Amino acid sequence: MVEKARMNFARWWYHANIPFHAARSVYYQEAIDSIAAIGPGFKGPSYHDLRGPLLQKHVCEMNDYLFDVKNDWKVYGCSIMSDGWTNQRNTPIINFLVYCPRDNDSAYKAAGKKLMQKYGSFYWSPCAAHCIDLMLENFSDRRYFPIIHETIKKAKKITKFIYSHGQVLSLMRSDFTNGRDLVRPAITRFATEFLSLQCLTKFKKELRQMFTCDQWVESRYARDVMGKEVAALVLEDKEFWLQCQQIVKISEPLVRVLRLVDGDEKPSMGYLYEAMDKAKENIKARLKNKISAYIPFTSVIDARWDKQLHSPLHVAGCYLNPGIFFRPSFKKQKEITKGLLSTITRLVPDPDEQDSLSSQIEAYKKALGDFGMPMAIRQREKLNPVAWWEQFGNDTPELQKFAIRVLSQCCSATGCERAWSTFEFIHSKRRNRLEHKRLNDLVFVRYNLLLRERNIRRTKDYLDPISLIILI
Known part of the structure; x- marks a missing residue:
């Protein structure tokens, strides 16, 4: 009986031309167990069930799941990520996701700057991975x-x-x-x-x-x-x-920074500014600090950094990252203060709230109150910056809220690239007649199922900080 069931299942699998890696889905065994629990006579969902009512039920289920996720935006903030793609009919499509910054195409850059002009509390930031x-x-x-x-x-x-x-x-x-x-x-x-x-x-x-x-x-x-x-x-x-x-x-120091900003498990906003600085210093050291040897390469980095990648948001992230700001070897506290104040001015339009933040910055800067607790000092480089602020920023609630929002952002648009791989998988040559809404629903359900699975499988080191030692 067991072998017959396996053979029947495999026969359907081969006939439907399902990729082998689909058997690794976390929902694979769950589906089989639910069928076995019902027993003989169960009829699988029909063609119309799968593309109609069942798909809509999954859309509703995902919306319920995302309701809790969206509630977190009030605490951590969010970024709107957009990317372009051309389908098999050469029709341009723009995809929008919520989480991290955008690509650097000139059209996106122009649109981003217009949005910044229209909305005073909005920041446009290019994709760090693409810039690098x-x-x-x-x-x-x-x-x-x-x-x-x-x-x-x-x-x-x-x-x-x-x-x-x-x-x-x-x-x-x-x-x-x-x-x-x-x-x-x-x-x-x-x-x-x-x-x-x-x-x-x-x-x-x-x-x-x-x-x-x-x-x-x-x-x-x-x-x-x-x-x-x-x-x-x-x-x-x-x-x-x-x-x-x-x-x-x-090239190795720059490739290491690229790996750092690519990860969407741990937001890298609080690390990018210092990571780029360390990468340049590392290149200089590897070339024995010979100016004629390193200048051609550091000039390339500086040009891209100054014209495209650099943002006050990255500077503010560096300032609010206690693992970097309080490090004895870090000497740029005064230099990054301007970027922090610029970010506060744009993201916090209320003058009274700006004044509150300004007064609370002194407590953080001088490590007063909970910031100066022995535990807070020990945890500066042991906890990721967001977790650190959640634990030790309660004496300065406005600054705590602001810091968590800034530090929770990502710097790369690679999540959008993964969404396109999902889109391309669904919108293949054999399925290019899918209605627009049904196509959106399929991408929405599949992408968020993968997102939910990733969140479930997150390991304990999610709370650990990103290490910049690899850049030295």
Whole structure:
């Protein structure tokens, strides 16, 4: 009976062409258990049930779940995130989600600034991940950094050859890299290229061993023109490997910042300002503080930071992050005060409330009251900033509310990218006739089911702060 049930289920699965990874859904076994509990004779929902009443019930269920989430906006605030996408009919679509800042397309930038002009208590902020990706793109621009461009081109030749030939890829994974890959997909295009350089450098010894082993020498690929070129590149081009090491040394701090802002588990608003500063200092140190060596790279970072990414909101986040503000090595308290005051002026339009915040800032700045408790001092770098303010900011309720709202925001629009992957999964070539409302309902239900699942599975380290030690 058990085997027959498994076979029947598998037959339906294959006939419906359902992806195998659907079996990993947390709702998979739950659905099977509910059918088994009813017993023989249960009739599954029909085509019309699934696209009509059952879908609407799930929309209502998600709205009930989101009711509690929306109540949190009163405490933590929220950001509206927008991103563009073009469907298979080349119809442009704009997606809106609530949580983190937006992309940096000129249209979005113009719209954001107009909104800031219209609504005095509104902040437009670009997607930090996209801005940092543009910095990495500038690092590989052949006009300004031809050596980096050429090195990445050679690295692509190696990875493309290996990944285009299954036998070579299998040989590398099984005998030399212990199943690990050279290509590591990242959230952005150029980060992927620099991460691949890191992997090539890490597995340099193993790659050289592979291109001299008997399996390679005896294979037909070793006699192929492209195979010979790639083997020569790996075995004989010493300058290539030296450049790989140098490029990894320069780009690694920026890639680490990109990873920091990409995470939507822990808001990074309180860390971005200091993280970018540390990344620049790290690049200078790696280039032995030689001005002629580091200036081309720090100039790229500064240009993007000053013209696109920098916002008083990031500065305020840094000021209100006790783990950074009270650190003895942090010397920019006066510099970031201006950004904090600018943020207060925009986000808090009421003059009386502004005055209250101004007076309460002194208590925080001088660590008075609960801020100066031994426990509060010990927890500055042990708790994430939001949790710290919730515990120790009760003596300054207006400042506590303001700090929690600022520090709860994300800096990246990658959540929107994930929504598009959901949208594209649902709006495929085979399903491109879905009505607009039904399509929206499907995306809404699926995306929020995944969001609810993620919140349930959050680990204890959610309350831990983000560590900037990796940037040193």
